[in-house]
Amino acid sequence: MFTTPFDYRNAHSVQDVIEWLQEDPDNTKILAGGHSLLPLMKLRLSTVSHLIDIGQIPELQGIVLSDNELRIGAFTRYVQLVRDPSVALAAPLVAEAARVIGDLQVRNRGTIGGSLCHADPAADLPAALLALGAELEIAGPAGKRREDIDSFFLAPFITTLAPGEVLTAIRIPRIAQGARSIYLKRPHLASGYPIIGVAAWVVLRDAQVDSCRIAITGIGSVPFRAFSAEQMLVGQTFTRDVILRAAEQVASDQSFDDDDDGYKANLCRVYVTRALAALGNQG
Amino acid sequence: MADVIGSALKRHEDVRLIRGKGQYTDDIKLPGMLYAGIVRSPHAHARLVKVDVSRALKMPGVVAAFTGADLKDEVGFIPTAWIPPDSDMKMPPHPALAVDMVRYQGDGVAVVIAQTPAQARDGVDAVEVEYESLPAVTNPFAAAQEGAPLVHEDIAGNVAFHWKVGGDVEEIFNRAEVVVRQEFRQQRLVPNAMEPRSAVAQWNPATEELTLWATTQNPHIHRLLMSGILGIPEHKLRVVAIDVGGAFGSKISCYPDEIIVSWAARRLNRPVKWTETRTENFTVTSHGRDHVQEVALAGTKDGHIEAIRVKTYANLGAYLSTAAPGVPTILFGLIVNGAYAIPEASAEVYGMLTHTTPVDAYRGAGRPEATFLVERMVDLYAHAINKDPLEVRNINLIPAEAFPYTNPFGLQYDSGNYQGALAKALEIVDYAAFRREQENLRQQGKYIGIGFSTYVEMCGLGPSEVAGAVGFQGGLWESATVRVHPTGKVTVFTGASPHGQGEETTFAQIVAQELGVPPEDIEVVHGDTSKIAMGWGTYGSRTTVVGGAAIHLADQKVIAKARKIAAHKLEVGEDDVEFEQGIFSVKGLPARAVTFQEAALDAYLAWSLPAGMEPALEGTAFYNPENFTYPFGTHIAIVSVDPDTGDVELMRYVAVDDVGVVINPMLVEGQIHGGLVQGIGQALYEGVEYDTNGQLMTGSFLDYAMPKARFFPKFETAHTTTPSPHNPLGVKGVGETGAIASTPAVVNAVMDALAPFGIQDLPMPLTPRKVWQAIASKGGHMHVHDAI
């Protein structure tokens, strides 16, 4: 399998990337881990004339934990998320989701930024990042901006990232004290991507839900938050009945493509239930 | 020296293969070599309006580009090599590059040849092809219906052949107490060998010889067919299979690609290489199975099966691949009674052309399709008469004293003890305890099931007279030369062509045992028509059965001659010489001895040979088997089904196989494991899908579910040993048993688990969604009920 011809440049700063992207915006792509982009190029589903490698830009690397926030450079590979102690401390959900992406080779190459910018509706990490309320740092010709991840995904493979913009970092608020969290994935038998992946956390106070979040990937056209179920849960005693009702809520709030038989809605119910039940059992 | 036969020697070939030192066809680099890329139809059925290579010819590095029109007058049609008797078979013309019509997605329309593979690929994109798209048909039953689009205009109703065997069973069905009918869909599968296909051709203008290195299971068959297609005489054509990374039947066929590079290498007088991409492997390398079967079974209320009747629409794809017509006929129809003493049987097969990738042998080739239907029918019959499936098997299995057993189609099953294998399996699985546990769990809303497959299969095809009688256009004997060198080292030449199975080890074990030479002193050579006079290759679990037997015969010739030399040296009569563990000694006087190596040296020095004896020491034998061999056994699958998701979990898998004498238990174990994974893959995961236009929807590993190691429990394997009386080693084939036996065992187990929902059959693969839908449609669990 061979790509169409392209030239390759190695950027050393975000500024390089922004400038180079402007030279031929329609035919230029950023290369991160290459685990989505290169297969597309080899299948000639994507024809790119210029590749800009962002693997050697210090600003895009590193994981820094401050008092209330974790900052992860966009070019952080999955394997680093899995191993990093501050991720384990402040955002264990991210490590848990990264751990079940693809196989070892994929995790050694793929990056958090690549996953977000590629916006595959069946990517694992977005669920965890939605559940944690991440914020994205983006740089472009017009300067820097920040965006809440809730509004970032527009459609399959489409985000709010404008041509010429670079995702530089992901900021994740430290998960609430005492929170229990889980990422529950149902891998596709062939591809291993999630058919559904549920990321959830809950803080219980005297068996009552103090706060919680649920985000789901794989099964919809974009990863989404289960807002109404979250609201429903807050203040409730975390019982089997309450969990079932919350799961029912998630499934009925959504409409799924290709679901005449109701299988996807059912999976949604089953996986939300299982994820929440597992949280109940974690205590 | 301990016995070498029966010991778990590590694979000799692994020393190179697992260190990355194997030499595969794509590793070949020749001076001046060019690379070919093939332009393939995106349509399943279309008229070729225009194929214009002029733009491609201007691309950097492109040396040449050819279309079907260029090849038409110089390259013959690709024939099939199997013509089922009395079937009125029509062989549609199969050009290496399409001329005016394309008939499946991937059908080749042009070839671009360039300095580098990447330039060839760019050149392919630059070829301008205009297609007039036409309606397509992909399902073999649909292809037989009135008004279905025709694949070949001259072949009415898309029926390439109609073949029928067996007696008239109607009368039995009319008066039977119980008749069970079921339709089965053997879905289409992609063989997915790890190494994609590749071919390198080199023309020598001085000697007018063509050498083709190719990923083939049968270089001599390739040479025979290609000689006819290319018009190059057989003695000027050399076909070489170096290391081949798996095939499962998909490298039997003579493919257009190999013909194209051969023709182009001669035309351009430059070596040309073509290596397929994984995408091409999915779209153009032969697929397997794909039947629509209508099956009926007649029996008594008390469990005696009286007759089985099968009508099959077998999908052959757009053209007839090399062994394709034999797979759903001879290798399928003749054994639909399975391991059961069913007095009457009939099988009728429509060989259907469709707008799909050609279908050919795939691990098991015909026998899985037969085994599946009979093993499933036994379960359905048991259900219909309210008996335990095990009881029905016990009633109907061929008894041990009935061997050799002649089945309703005249096949003679060589040897067997089916009850013995079943008993051994039931030592491993406590059936009564399972049923108790199953009942308990059902009370709790949990569903587990058990499935049996008490199978028999036929392999190691032969004798050649039978090959001829059943329409195979070749012999099915095998050749071997055992060449002893002056130092007593041995080179073995075999006409079989192993490609991953490990016979470089197994064959060395046979020779080591028989000649008393250490295995490391033996090299096995295969896969090169310039080194091996003739051979028929590796498929159908024939390699050790037929090829191994040929080696045994060659060994005997070597021993006979060496014995004469030893006797001469020891100055005794030949009859006074014993040969054991590599030493010739005088009977009763073990100190008076000559080693095998000394005899070999004497044979080559020829200073003092018995009068009239020719120098040198080697034996050549051609073994024509007396019959097929019939491996058998009992497989038991235990599954659990999650009604919330439809997930099937394989909890236990027990395989008791009788493959006759075992030469290397580790290799046998490996063959069984691999076969199980493929057979279970068919039951639960794998399946090709086309859309209504004939577009392959499962054309990559993103959509086609290859089984992964983590899907499986640890397999529990065991053996019984019933030697085959038909061959001198007592071996039976083992390459396919796992794939043949396991599919119905797993489906039977899932249906057993689903019995409380009133579900008796579902089409494979039993994907979670399908299983869940079936449960839901029977009013099963729509809500989540699992433990919180």
Ligand SMILES: Cc1cc2nc3c(=O)[nH]c(=O)nc-3n(C[C@H](O)[C@H](O)[C@H](O)COP(=O)(O)OP(=O)(O)OC[C@H]3O[C@@H](n4cnc5c(N)ncnc54)[C@H](O)[C@@H]3O)c2cc1C
């Ligand atoms: C075999 C295999 C299995 C896989 N399994 C899974 C799985 O189970 N779950 C899962 O979630 N994913 C899976 N993936 C996809 C994998 O996670 C990819 O690595 C990921 O989607 C893309 O990350 P990347 O760093 O490789 O990005 P690349 O492929 O390099 O880039 C992807 C896209 O994002 C753009 N881009 C990258 N970084 C930036 C940036 N900083 N700013 C702006 N644009 C950027 C690129 O231009 C490109 O368009 C699998 C991939 C493979 C090959």
